[in-house]
């Protein structure tokens with residue numbers, strides 16, 4: 278078994294240091310690059326997250342409301358499509374990323390939109406628990422889309438959830454999109470860290486019920502799973518704090 282430091286370092290080599298910067302920006306969802314030259318496609322990421330958060334709020338009997346600003350934390354914001362989508366609902370939006378380049382781009386993008394004051398970048402330097410101690414308020418909403426599949430192991434993802442459980446407000450909610458493992462070899466987790474660079478797109482996955490149980494083990498109440506997509510093994514989990 279690898280330690281979190283070596284795993285983190287291997288992942289950083291890809292997400293901060295990949296030799297093809299055009300590819301890295303496209304994979305990190307930078308507005309105006311690669312697939313995201315299509316601005317509708319880029320904005321659709323944040324729109325879908327907004328719908329999911331509206332749904333989870335409905336689920337817990339609340340309404341998302343622009344006049345009641347919230348504290349968000351996103352793990353892996355990349356180019357900031359979700360920050361853009363939620364910008365009118367946030368008084369603070371923590372973006373936690375392994376890549377300084379991605380945090381700078383998210384900051385550039387949201388500042389250009391006139392929302393510089395809401396965004397607080399946090400770089401994970403060596404392991405997920407680096408984030409503890411970086412926040413001065415508890416979070417109301419946790420978001421992570423298209424990120425857990427890039428973690429170097431299931432244990433690393435479990436560590437991220439453990440950290441999140443410590444920084445979430447008592448009534449906080451979470452929306453996490455993962456890739457699920459149903460035996461399809463394309464989406465099976467990597468077996469050795471040495472294959473991370475080659476397989477970083479689909480490095481990590483959990484069986485549907487396994488991630489549900491992991492949420493419980495991490496101290497959350499799982500609420501539902503939506504958008505199970507068999508063509509790319511994506512599923513979205515909704516949960517709340519105890």
Ligand SMILES: C[S@@+](CC[C@H](N)C(=O)[O-])C[C@H]1O[C@@H](n2cnc3c(N)ncnc32)[C@H](O)[C@@H]1O
Pocket residue numbers: 285288292304305306322352353354355356357358359373374375376379401421422423424427428429
């Ligand atoms: C595919 S992009 C997703 C961006 C954004 N969530 C979206 O849906 O548009 C993956 C992001 O996760 C970040 N990332 C990858 N591994 C990470 C890790 N171990 N810790 C924090 N961020 C990570 C990458 O740097 C990148 O910003």
